[in-house]
Amino acid sequence: MTAPKAVDMTVLQIKQQVVSTATDAGIPKFWITDWLLYVLAKPSAFLIMEENYQLTDSEFEQFNAGVTKMQQGIPLAYLTGHQEFWSLNFNVNEHTLIPRPDTEILVEQVLLWIKAQGNTETTIEKPKNKANKRLLDLGTGSGCIAISIAHELAQGSTGNTKTNVAKNSWQVVAVDVSAEALEVARHNAAVNNITNIEFVQSSWYNELPTNLESLFDVIVSNPPYIDESDEHLQRLQAEPISALSAANNGLADIEHIVQQSLPYLRAGGLLAIEHGFDQGAAVRQLFLDNGFDAVQTMQDFGGNERVTLGQLF
Incomplete structure (x- = not known):
């Protein structure tokens, strides 16, 4: 019975x-x-x-x-161990942030910019004796930004629109200070069949060379940007706080990325950064103060300022 x-x-x-x-x-x-x-x-x-x-x-x-x-x-994603992002599936754990839908705006804007460069006379200085263009993702975490962009570029497309970007003509470099996060990111690249990507353990730019052949055409980042005293952090304690919050009202890491980008970014190249909904004006000023032009901020799905872009001339 x-x-x-x-x-x-x-x-x-x-x-x-x-x-x-x-x-x-x-x-x-x-x-x-x-x-x-x-x-x-x-x-x-x-x-x-x-x-x-x-x-x-x-x-x-x-x-x-x-x-x-x-x-x-x-969070649910830590129970299941995965999160969808940009139509791809990503493993996540306590060492990585959970990818958010609003971060897809960052991926989309970078791909649209690359598409525009392919369809117009580009101002990017061509690297000598090097066929591939280069893209850097700072603070890659689960790898969702770098892998999503690398996936589209390897397809020769940007989003749902085909472009004249040659397949495998881009090399993506993904950086994170956390060895545990990089282990997750490498796994995510493998399961999504991404090969045009290199992972480097580094605190922002520290371990990257600055020679001409190593310059980047695009630098992208979703850095920590929540103010350390923000009460919302209490609801995010399951995620790595070091990847969420920063000093100076949440602007310390963004300021470092912008100010230190010049030796690593090719003339005419793009810098694109995700930030807090109330940081748009401050981030735009950082871009302008450090020699960037064509600076603009894009809104997320909720109508909040979320991604600022600028070109280095």
């Missing part, structure tokens, strides 16, 4: 409790339903087609344990 279940819980019952559970925990509703699908190893249609499915004891225990961890501040 089969022993009775300790808890008889169906998909429908969980769905009926999602709103109250998410509200009480202060987490997005989709975290709970996505976690349920992960535990059951089912596609999203299962939530509609199989509402009467009754979880096994082990499934319920795993589901309930995960919800408890989310209530304690552990």
